[in-house]
Every structure is written in C-alpha cells, then in structure tokens.
Amino acid sequence: MNPERVARIREILTEALVPVVLEVNDDSHKHAGHAGARGGQGHFSVTVVSDAFAGKLPLARHRLVYAALGDMMTTDIHALTITAKAPDEVA
Template identity: 90%
Template sequence: MNPERVARIREKLTGALAPVLLEVNDESYKHAGHAGARGGQGHFSVTVVSEAFTGRLPLARHRLVYAALGEMMTTDIHALAITAKAPDEVA
C-alpha cells in the first residue's frame, strides 16, 4: 500500500472534480509480480461522484478523471478502475 500515492490521487481528483463522494483504493497487493507492479507503478480503483459528470457519457467521465490525474497516469498508476457517477445516480 502506498498512502502517499493515494493522498495525491485524492488531492488531484478533489481539486479538479469537487466530488461529493470520493473513494480511492490501492489494490496493488492483488497484482504483486505483475509487470506494472515490478516497475513501481500501482493498481488503484476510484469511485467518484461529482456534478462534473452530470449529462456526460461514461467515456467522457473517464477522460475527466484521467485529465485530473495527469502525469500520474504515466508515472504512478499502471491500472485504474473507475466508477464515475453524477449525484442523481446514487441512491
């Protein structure tokens, strides 16, 4: 687990998307020995609920998340599972 990376992901997503709900999980332990893990990059999952996703298709939502994370997508993150919803889609 890499708490510094989790904190940076959280900070970048919060700054860019002002989420009403944000969960960031480091799942790198599930991929020990995998090429990305050997290279030092991590596997993460995020759940983001934000007004920024209202009226956008899933691909556009994912692009917003990728843009928010910027360089981390090439330097720190090997794999990212994204759940991105608008507030009215959450019960």
C-alpha cells in the same frame, strides 16, 4: 500499499472534480508480480460522485478523471478502475 499515492490521487481528484463522494483504493497488493507492479507503478480503484459528470457518457467521465490525474497516469498508476457517477445517479 502506498498511502502517499492514495493521498495525492485524492487531492488531485478533489481539486479537479469537487466530488460529493470520493473513494480511492490501492489495489496493488492484488497484482504482486504483475509487470506494472514490478515497475513501481500501482493499481488503483476510484469511486467518484461529482456534478462534473452530469449529462456525460461514461467515456467522457473517464477522460475527465484521466485528464485530472495527468502525469500520474504514466509515472505512478499502471491500472485504474473508475466508477464515475453524477449525484442524481446515486441512491
């Protein structure tokens, strides 16, 4: 587990998307021995609820997350599972 990466992902997504809900999990331990894990990159999952996603299709939402994370997608993150919703889609 890499708490520094989790904190950085959280910081970046908070600044870029101003979420009302943000969960960031380091799932790297589930992928020990995987090529990305051997290279030092991690596997993460994020749940983001943000007004930034209102009216956008899932692909556009994912692109917003990828764009916000920028270089981290090539230097720190090997795999990213994204759950992205607008506030009115959450019960």
